Amino acid sequence: MATLYVENVPKELYQALRKRARERRKSMAAEVISLLERNVPTAERLRLRRQAYKQLAALRQESGRARRYSEFRLQTAEEMVREDRDR
Numbered sequence: 540m541a542t543l544y545v546e547n548v549p550k551e552l553y554q555a556l557r558k559r560a561r562e563r564r565k566s567m568a569a570e571v572i573s574l575l576e577r578n579v580p581t582a583e584r585l586r587l588r589r590q591a592y593k594q595l596a597a598l599r600q601e602s603g604r605a606r607r608y609s610e611f612r613l614q615t616a617e618e619m620v621r622e623d624r625d626r
Contacts, residue, residue, distance in 0.1 A: 548556075560570035580588070614622070 556570060557567060560567045563570060563573075565573070
């Protein structure tokens with residue numbers, strides 16, 4: 540595993556990080572790693588995001604076609620209640 544040294548960390552940032560680590564019962568190093576993992580995407584994570592965006596775009600196109608051609612329509616709550624009463 541690689542080692543990372545950071546110099547000249549502003550005092551306020553350091554104190555905030557220290558407080559955050561204590562609240563989560565972690566070491567400062569563990570908290571920094573946790574923050575980096577959440578906020579710095581790896582190449583694999585970026586690949587997965589691109590794949591998800593493509594899938595979302597395909598779904599948007601499909602739903603756009605369905606709306607244009609009125610292939611489906613969701614009932615309102617009022618319509619569902621009336622349908623149940625009519626049974």
